[in-house]
Amino acid sequence: MRPKNLSGIFTQKFWWIGSTVIWYSWSLSTLRQYSRGRALRNTETVAILFADIAKSTPLYELLGDARAQSQITRWLSALEDITERFKGKVIKSIGDEVLCTFPNTHLAVNAGIAMHQVLDLMPVEEIAEAGSPNLYVGIHFGRIIKEGHDIFGDSVNVASRTVALAQQRQILVTEQAALQLGPDAVPHIKMVDTVIMKGKQEKIRIHEYIWEQIDLTMMVNQSTETTASTRRLELVTAHGAVVVDQNHPCATIGRQSHNDVVISNQLVSRSHARVEYRWGRFILTDLSSNGTYLLQDETDPRFIKRDEVTLRGSGQICVGGKKDTLPECSIRFLLTSS
Structure with a gap:
């Protein structure tokens, strides 16, 4: 009888064992990465607020780059302090804009009002005639995806497009956000427009939260000289x-x-x-x-x-x-x- 090719048999067995080990290692690594990704990518339903300092570009012409950037940084720092005071989280600052989230729309609206008010007390330093900056504020309520310290998702895009529709000193809220405010807010809510936002099929109703009427009446009555x-x-x-x-x-x-x-x-x-x-x-x-x-x-x-x-x-x-x-x-x- 011809002897069996033992070397070939051993080679096949070692190849099978090696392949099994590699497959097991790859599967374990993939599972760990998936679990780690699941831990870092969570969903949450929150109020998303964008606050944009109005027309900051001319400030660079007025003050120069370094002084203008320093002034805008002080304003953004004040907005971030307001966010934390109203139990919000600052996600990031982008140029002259801040993105933050709040547990509910009520806190987001109150923070938006406080942001307007605090900037009224912070005129441009050294140039009194330039006055104080104004804000655009946009708020949406919906589900977000959290990954690390950043947030993503359709709700973030809607909030971003809402602030782009705002005029100076306005607080605009989507219908989803307005519905979270309750009956006490009805006198302050005025529907502004119905829009179709890019990438969405259905129309979105945009409302203004009117916050300034009482304040402006008091301002006229108390300070005619100003x-x-x-x-x-x-x-x-x-x-x-x-x-x-x-x-x-x-x-x-x-x-x-x-x-x-x-x-x-x-x-x-x-x-x-x-x-x-x-x-x-x-x-x-x-x-x-x-x-x-x-x-x-x-x-x-x-x-x-x-x-x-x-x-x-x-x-x-x-x-x-x-x-x-x-x-x-x-x-x-x-x-x-x-």
Whole structure:
């Protein structure tokens, strides 16, 4: 008889044992990684708040890079302190914006109000005429994914897009967030718009939490000297006048009824333009499809579209078309200082 090939048998057995060990090691490593990932990636339902310091870019031109960055850092630090005071967690600061979470919408809204109020007490250092900064605040309530010290998910995206819709000194909340506030908040809630956000099929209702009415009344009653020295700009139409100043830093113009100046014409966009008080200047920003014509300083009409320009002296803002073709869409403006 021919002897068996023992070396071949041993080789096959060692190969099988080695493969088994490798497979077991790989499976154990994969299981550990999965378990570690499960431990680091948790879901939680919270109120997500974005607070964005309004129009900080001109501050760099005013102060220079180093001083402007130092000033913004102080403001962000104050916002982070407010977050912790209202039992929130600061997730991160991004440029001139802070992202944080709260156990519920009630705490998030109260924190948003306190953020506005604390920045009112922190004017730009060394340049008093620049005044205090304003905020955009957006809040959503929903499920997030936590990974390490960061958060992700659709709810974070909705909160981010909500703050992008806000005007200066506004607190905007989604319907999901507003429903968490309860009946006591109803007098403070006003529906602003219904929007379709990028990446979502259903429409989302956006509400404003109105927080400033009582404070502004007290401010006018208690300090006429302060308001008397403030620069102001009047927007005048056939239906009345709207004032923009440091206490009312933004006025919106558009076709929908929620705007401060309503122009009922199909050539006017729903949210067509806005006029803002920004660092001692008045800025006209066009947001429309058809653009805006500006007449000032006795010069030829200037056409702006998705752009901004500084208003000076007096003149006319013509939304949707020129004054001679759409006189009903013309708004007179007058800048005064007393």
